[in-house]
Amino acid sequence: MYYKAEQLALNNNRTYHLAAILRRKRRVVRIGENTNKTHPDFKRAYPDGAYASHMHAEMNVLRFARPGDIIEVFRIKKETGKYTMAKPCSFCHTAMQKAEIRYVRYTDWNGTWKIMKI
């Protein structure tokens, strides 16, 4: 399952390769990557400074979310295949609050999974 998400992220033709996994009671509802598609409500900067009006991985799966769902988001480096920082930006955080996501798991700079309450 992570393999599929990794492949999606790595083949998105973007500088950053992120994927989000929407889960409901241990079931995977939807996997989405960050894409070149712009999101109408969404013109923001990444935490690391890159500016984008492109769709973040979280936003890509949020359309399918129901209250109480969980989102996992990771960023993978093409060169090493290792996970790195994917902490949701404030805009995604707000959107996830509105969607009543229970919590988010994301990878930090070391590729370690962290949990963020929403």
Ligand SMILES: [Zn+2]
């Ligand atoms: Zn975001």
